[in-house]
Each structure stands twice: as structure tokens, then as C-alpha cells.
Amino acid sequence: QLRLQESGPGLVKPSETLALTCTVSGGSISTSGNYWGWIRQPPGKGLECIGTVYYQGVTYYNPSLKSRVTISLDTSNNQFSLNLRSVTAADTAVYYCATLTRGEYGPIDSWGQGSLVTVSS
Amino acid sequence: DIQMTQSPSSLSASVGDRVTITCRASQSISGYINWYQQKPGKAPKLLIFYSSALESGVPSRFSGSGSGTDFTLTISSVQPEDFATYYCQQSYKTTYTFGRGTKVDIK
Numbered sequence: 001q002l003r004l005q006e007s008g009p010g011l012v013k014p015s016e017t018l019a020l021t022c023t024v025s026g027g028s029i030s031t032s033g034n035y036w037g038w039i040r041q042p043p044g045k046g047l048e049c050i051g052t053v054y055y056q057g058v059t060y061y062n063p064s065l066k067s068r069v070t071i072s073l074d075t076s077n078n079q080f081s082l083n084l085r086s087v088t089a090a091d092t093a094v095y096y097c098a099t100l101t102r103g104e105y106g107p108i109d110s111w112g113q114g115s116l117v118t119v120s121s
Numbered sequence: 122d123i124q125m126t127q128s129p130s131s132l133s134a135s136v137g138d139r140v141t142i143t144c145r146a147s148q149s150i151s152g153y154i155n156w157y158q159q160k161p162g163k164a165p166k167l168l169i170f171y172s173s174a175l176e177s178g179v180p181s182r183f184s185g186s187g188s189g190t191d192f193t194l195t196i197s198s199v200q201p202e203d204f205a206t207y208y209c210q211q212s213y214k215t216t217y218t219f220g221r222g223t224k225v226d227i228k
Contacts, residue, residue, distance in 0.1 A: 037217075046208065046219055046220070046221045046222050047165065047208055047210075047219040047222075048219070049216060049217035049218065049219070052215060052217070060215035060216075062216055063122060063216070096164055096165075100212075102170070104212075104215065105153050105212050105213065106170065106171075106212060107155035107167050107170035107171075107176075107210070107212060108155070108157075108165075108167065108210070108217070109167050109170075109176075111164035111165060111166075112164065113163075113164060114164055
């Protein structure tokens with residue numbers, strides 16, 4: 001059973017970069033066919049997929065965030081990361097890391113517990 | 122981008138009621154729709170994938186149907202632990218867009 005855990009600062013200043021890491025246990029992020037991704041949820045609102053990275057390193061980003069986002073794998077530490085640049089208050093949200101183990105057309109089948117990131121000076 | 126229109130945004134139900142939530146995609150997504158349940162302060166939990174496949178461990182009172190653009194999540198007899206917010210999500214394209222959610226609360 002895969003377990004995912006987000007880590008990173010809970011407070012980020014406007015215009016700075018939000019950086020989060022997801023540590024994976026119970027399996028390898030190099031497992032063939034798996035996708036790894038980030039989803040966020042502003043307080044009291046719905047879910048938005050930020051992007052995903054395939055186990056081989058190919059990335060897919062939400063077009064509305066693409067210019068500010070980088071998602072990458074760290075196979076040596078069994079982690080993947082999110083960088084979101086030039087943040088504003090609108091980026092305040094709970095950020096979830098997650099995985100799709102049933103391929104590109106599959107569901108999001110494992111989630112981290114979520115990490116609240118507040119953008120404020 | 123594929124838009125997912127979910128309705129209703131909220132509903133009230135009594136224990137034992139049959140509950141139906143619908144989701145309409147802005148274009149055909151074949152059967153690539155998934156349904157999640159989220160309780161306050163928790164991550165979403167997968168209930169149904171590929172429109173009608175029940176995730177392991179999910180009670181059989183949950184069911185899903187539909188193809189193309191119109192989809193339905195049904196709870197055949199709502200139980201106290203089912204009061205939560207439900208989201209649909211398309212996995213036809215890698216934007217993986219979600220519906221806005223349906224909050225099911227106690228009447």
C-alpha cells in the first residue's frame with residue numbers, strides 16, 4: 001500500500017516560490033506506469049489538478065498554471081516535488097500529492113494527507 | 122479544456138434515502154470518469170472509477186453509470202457515514218478536471 005506525505009513551508013510570501021516535497025513509502029516512484037501528481041484545494045472550495053509527472057519524467061501541467069509550475073522526480077530519495085513560482089493570495093490552498101497507478105486514464109487512487117500553504121506577507 | 126458540470130451543488134437527505142448526483146462533461150470522455158468522497162479535513166477517497174467500477178472496500182450501495190458526456194453516482198440507501206462532499210473527475214485528458222462538488226447533508 002503506497003503512502004504519501006507532503007512536506008514544506010506552511011507560509012510563503014507573495015511573489016516568492018512555493019516548494020513542496022512528497023515522500024513516497026511502500027513502493028518506488030520508478031515503478032513502471034505510475035503517474036505522480038499534485039492537486040490543490042483552496043479553503044472551502046473544490047479540487048484543482050496542478051499537474052503530473054510520469055515515472056519516466058514526462059510532465060503534464062494545468063494550462064492555467066503551466067507558466068509557473070515545475071514538477072519533478074527525485075528517484076534517489078523516492079520523492080517528487082512541486083515548485084510554484086510568483087505566488088499570490090489566490091494560491092493559498094491545501095496541497096495534496098497523489099498517485100495514479102492504473103495509467104494515464106486511471107483514477108487518483110492514493111493521496112497524501114494534504115499540506116496547507118498560506119500566501120501572505 | 123474539459124469542463125465538468127456537477128449537480129446539484131448540495132442536497133439534504135434522510136438515512137435510507139436514495140441519492141443521485143449527476144456530472145456532465147463539456148465533451149465526450151468515453152467512460153473515463155471517477156467519483157470521490159471527501160469529509161472535512163480529509164483527503165478525497167476514491168469510490169468509483171471508469172464510470173462504474175467499484176473501488177475495493179467501497180460499500181456496494183455506491184454505484185456509477187454513464188458514458189460519453191452524462192454520468193451518475195447513486196447511493197442506494199444513504200448511511201450516516203455517507204454525509205460528505207462528492208466530486209466527479211475526468212481522466213480522459215491529463216488536465217484531470219474535477220466537478221465543483223456536491224455536499225450531501227442530513228435532512
